[in-house]
Amino acid sequence: MSLLKQKLAQVFPAQKAEIGAFVKEYGDTQVSTVTLKQAYGGMRGVKGLVCDTSEVPPDKGLIIRGIELKHLTEKCPEEILWLLLTGELPNETELLDLRKELFDAREVPQYVWDVINAMPADSHPMAMFNTAVLVMQKESVFAKKYAEGMKKDEYWEATYDDAIQIIAKLPAIGAYVYRKRFGHGERIIPNDTLDWSNSYVQMLGLPDPNGDFTKLMTLYLNLHCDHEGGNVSAYSSATISSALSDLYYALSGGLNGLAGPLHGLANQECLGWVLETREKFGGAPTHEQLKDYAWETLNSGKVIPGYGHAVLRITDPRFDAFLAFGKKYMGDDPVFLTVQRVFETVPDVLRQVQKISDPWPNVDAGSGALLYHYGLTEFSYYTVLFSISRALGIAAQAIVARAMGYPITRPKSLPTKGYMKLVQQ
């Protein structure tokens, strides 16, 4: 048994007992109220979900198992996966063991390549990627063991096995989607590196003479991993998982939500918006020109992608981390400079629109310019990168939920007439 699985076998029973006792003692305590506005407003701010892997206080941003993101930016995604699951960072031996476990599971079945090859050449990269995850469902250990009558206490272990199998294969699948969809040639077989992000960069096949692009990808795959339980991809996936659908179903379903322009697809839209400003103004736009363009976008009824958030009320620390990376590695890159200028301009514009709750940049506002700098210019691909990273958090949440024995999700809905009656009462 791998060291991570052994560790989880140790920690989960105590956590489950603690939660059981907590709910037994305080089960009837009220933790939230719901207004009519919230019911019709996407349940914003309604506390009714449990997520132990991470939380997002509006004034702080992402905290993973009690550690603020700013203290985690130097870590690799494998360390983050360990942290999400166990609540601790791994030591060197543990990290190596997890890397080996992923390495041993990296081989992608041939039929996955055949399915991707059979898709229309102009399919969206997200459709290709999510289809590849779903088509592997027949490999699910959870589905097989469930059919054999697995005990409830063993659910998390089978979900863990599925998670490792899926996560290990995502870099190869993501890289092939990139190469196939954008005509970059054959699939690349990486050398025997155990480093998950490094092997991904090798398979993408983009030049990386001094290793800076690998550094960016490690940061990228780290920063997008998890964002508590209520965002569209995590929540959709958790809902699917709560029906005891296996992780292949749950993850691909959640990632279909990530493919929406108000969620993960915003990173493709955002770089598009930045480049549009450069095209429109024939080079680097001034602050004044950006202000005008921001108003033009708002007045045409569109959103300014990369800005605003359903929970955050500060500049997203993930954006801060990308900005710091850009300043260090590409301070004079013209597209990156425009991103900085947008950051200096757009919040002031959005602040003037009363209905907008958060005028600050989110994770998607800056990442595209950094990828663009290293030659990853096909921005419809960017959400696939987001997905590879977000799979870590979604998988961790699914494993924890199974270990804690959480039931099927089933909030109550009412028709509008029902709410009208309730309000009159």
Ligand code: CMX
């Ligand atoms: N540009 C223009 N209008 C915006 C806006 C923006 N960046 N952010 C919010 N608004 C508008 C909303 O569309 C909404 O308008 P209506 O009432 O007319 O529908 C109004 O302001 C109120 O919205 P809000 O309470 O501030 O924000 P929500 O919680 O409803 O939505 C989000 C959050 C992210 C969908 C929204 O800010 C947005 O659309 N941003 C741009 C897209 C984006 O960057 N998404 C990525 C988010 C991060 C991620 O998940 O990856």
